[in-house]
Amino acid sequence: MVSAKALVSAQRREDLQRSWYKFSRNRLSIVGLSTVLLVTFLAVFAPLVAPYPEHASAFVDFANASRSPCPTYPFGTDVVGRDIMSRIFFGFRFSLVMGVVVLSLVVPPGVILGLVAGYYQGTWLDTVIMRTTDIFLAVPPLVLALAICSVLTPNLFNAMIAVSLMWWPWYCRLVYGLASTLRSEFFVVSAELLGASKFHILFREILANCVSPIFTKISLDMGWVILIGASLSFVGLGAQPPTPDLGTMVADGSKYLPDQWWIAVFPALAIVLVVLGFNLLGDGLRDMLGAEEV
Amino acid sequence: MRFAAFLGRRAVHSIFVLLGLSILIFIIARIMPGDPARMAVGARAPQWVVDNLREQMHLTEPLYMQYLYWLRDALRGDFGISLVTRRPVAADIKEFFPATLELALFAGIINGAGGIMLGAISAWQKDKWVDNVVRVISYLGVVTPSFVFAILFLLLFGMTLNWAPTMGRLSQEIARPATVTGLLTIDCLLARNPAAFFDSIWHLILPAVALALGGMSQEARITRSTMADNLSKDYIASARSLGIPGSVIMRSFLLKPSLIPTVSILGLDFAATLGNAFLVELIFVWPGMSRYGINAMLRKDLNAISAVILILGVVFILTNIAVDVIVARLDPRIQLGAGRSE
Numbered sequence: 043m044v045s046a047k048a049l050v051s052a053q054r055r056e057d058l059q060r061s062w063y064k065f066s067r068n069r070l071s072i073v074g075l076s077t078v079l080l081v082t083f084l085a086v087f088a089p090l091v092a093p094y095p096e097h098a099s100a101f102v103d104f105a106n107a108s109r110s111p112c113p114t115y116p117f118g119t120d121v122v123g124r125d126i127m128s129r130i131f132f133g134f135r136f137s138l139v140m141g142v143v144v145l146s147l148v149v150p151p152g153v154i155l156g157l158v159a160g161y162y163q164g165t166w167l168d169t170v171i172m173r174t175t176d177i178f179l180a181v182p183p184l185v186l187a188l189a190i191c192s193v194l195t196p197n198l199f200n201a202m203i204a205v206s207l208m209w210w211p212w213y214c215r216l217v218y219g220l221a222s223t224l225r226s227e228f229f230v231v232s233a234e235l236l237g238a239s240k241f242h243i244l245f246r247e248i249l250a251n252c253v254s255p256i257f258t259k260i261s262l263d264m265g266w267v268i269l270i271g272a273s274l275s276f277v278g279l280g281a282q283p284p285t286p287d288l289g290t291m292v293a294d295g296s297k298y299l300p301d302q303w304w305i306a307v308f309p310a311l312a313i314v315l316v317v318l319g320f321n322l323l324g325d326g327l328r329d330m331l332g333a334e335e336v
Numbered sequence: 337m338r339f340a341a342f343l344g345r346r347a348v349h350s351i352f353v354l355l356g357l358s359i360l361i362f363i364i365a366r367i368m369p370g371d372p373a374r375m376a377v378g379a380r381a382p383q384w385v386v387d388n389l390r391e392q393m394h395l396t397e398p399l400y401m402q403y404l405y406w407l408r409d410a411l412r413g414d415f416g417i418s419l420v421t422r423r424p425v426a427a428d429i430k431e432f433f434p435a436t437l438e439l440a441l442f443a444g445i446i447n448g449a450g451g452i453m454l455g456a457i458s459a460w461q462k463d464k465w466v467d468n469v470v471r472v473i474s475y476l477g478v479v480t481p482s483f484v485f486a487i488l489f490l491l492l493f494g495m496t497l498n499w500a501p502t503m504g505r506l507s508q509e510i511a512r513p514a515t516v517t518g519l520l521t522i523d524c525l526l527a528r529n530p531a532a533f534f535d536s537i538w539h540l541i542l543p544a545v546a547l548a549l550g551g552m553s554q555e556a557r558i559t560r561s562t563m564a565d566n567l568s569k570d571y572i573a574s575a576r577s578l579g580i581p582g583s584v585i586m587r588s589f590l591l592k593p594s595l596i597p598t599v600s601i602l603g604l605d606f607a608a609t610l611g612n613a614f615l616v617e618l619i620f621v622w623p624g625m626s627r628y629g630i631n632a633m634l635r636k637d638l639n640a641i642s643a644v645i646l647i648l649g650v651v652f653i654l655t656n657i658a659v660d661v662i663v664a665r666l667d668p669r670i671q672l673g674a675g676r677s678e
């Protein structure tokens with residue numbers, strides 16, 4: 043006799059295998075996943091894998107300043123002699139922290155507001171919540187984030203707050219669209235007839251069916267949030283030097299174009315790499331989960 | 337008639353959004369610790385000057401009254417004095433806004449034309465090598481931030497190859513034509529000055545392309561996928577079976593219905609273009625509103641910041657209304673009254 047538990051776990055294993063098959067059939071998804079894993083690895087173990095970990099913050103070595111890429115300094119050094127490659131590895135840390143913190147601040151309120159607005163579609167709750175998102179979406183998110191950063195003290199923490207304030211409406215809209223169609227599905231209507239609590243209906247019935255699009259959007263958004271964070275610090279309204287932030291590094295390096303091109307170009311390519319990785323991963327997840335709504 | 341009602345409804349909705357935006361801006365401007373009156377006159381001014389100014393700026397009244405005063409002035413086009421330029425913000429905006437508009441419009445044209453063309457080629461050559469090349473390029477275009485494009489262009493085409501100028505709107509040796517529209521290219525044409533016209537276009541190219549590439553790639557991807565979908569539809573097969581040449585099918589049967597999603601996204605992308613202009617103008621020393629806005633932000637010039645954001649909001653809302661109208665014209669099935677689903 044096979045126990046029910048074993049059956050369930052076998053089923054689960056099969057589902058997992060099938061999902062992995064679907065995901066891995068597209069080579070680009072694998073490239074994305076590998077890129078994300080590589081960047082995460084470099085970020086987490088930056089003090090161990092970076093050739094010169096002490097170059098991450100304020101450090102001066104004028105003897106080796108402005109060296110072009112060579113075997114000792116694969117990406118060259120900046121004008122005070124810091125190894126660009128080491129700084130990029132540490133820069134990944136700030137980028138990933140930015141993405142993770144912003145999304146964990148943004149997703150819960152955005153999702154809950156969208157859920158409520160979608161379920162109570164047509165009532166004043168819907169009007170208030172969705173018209174508020176209209177206001178936030180009436181201006182390019184980068185511009186409002188810049189403005190908020192500028193009135194607060196520019197630093198990494200405030201940059202995260204500013205981006206978070208701009209980002210929740212997207213999740214609100216996504217879940218609103220899903221919830222307003224799901225609410226007339228039979229399983230929701232029957233739960234209502236059975237007298238299930240609103241909490242149960244919102245979170246166990248409706249939210250449970252929005253999970254794939256939300257996760258797909260999260261993985262795509264990691265890239266965009268990192269990008270907007272880099273843009274803030276590029277302008278000088280995000281992380282401040284000597285923090286090894288990729289945007290700050292590009293801004294610093296752009297002063298020394300074209301002769302010392304490596305100071306700006308390698309951090310810029312690092313930003314592209316991170317955003318590309320999360321996008322490929324997100325596209326792969328979308329195909330795997332069938333979340334076309336995102 | 338239905339069209340007028342649609343426009344009216346959109347206008348009312350937009351007014352509410354703008355009112356909400358003005359409240360949001362007011363709140364942002366008031367988060368900042370410190371006394372706006374003290375900041376306006378400087379740290380060394382005597383206290384009575386500050387007190388007088390507080391009275392004048394209505395800072396002694398309750399917050400909602402302050403907002404109403406601020407709104408009244410903004411509606412009259414009075415955004416106060418800029419702390420940086422020491423001139424009325426409205427005058428600054430009037431001077432700098434056309435440059436940003438010109439850049440964004442130029443980028444928008446490149447974005448739309450280039451994206452549709454690439455997407456169409458890609459769909460027509462689906463799964464051939466041209467398609468694969470276009471797809472790889474457009475993927476890279478989507479994920480590369482415009483300031484990275486700007487820096488790479490500056491380095492490559494501006495400094496190394498010296499193909500195009502990288503600073504400002506016009507070469508120094510060329511006399512600026514009289515300002516009529518503020519859009520330099522148009523002003524040059526109005527002044528019948530072809531040399532200045534080509535020079536101004538030449539200055540526009542690098543920043544505009546850097547600004548457009550991201551959106552263009554997005555457009556190309558969307559056009560490709562809609563066209564590829566439409567290509568497999570029955571009406572195209574029946575047109576083919578009638579012996580209508582491929583190029584005619586492409587132009588007359590396929591392009592128009594495939595453009596609807598592209599145009600919708602074009603409107604949304606305009607927001608990204610305006611936002612990215614903040615970075616691209618900085619890199620190409622473009623004397624536009626965005627560079628003005630960034631400088632205001634770096635120096636906490638609240639009057640200027642508020643005005644810049646509000647103007648951007650107005651521009652963005654007008655663009656979206658225009659996009660809705662175009663989409664409705666392209667697609668007779670769309671009920672104007674329904675608007676876009678949200």
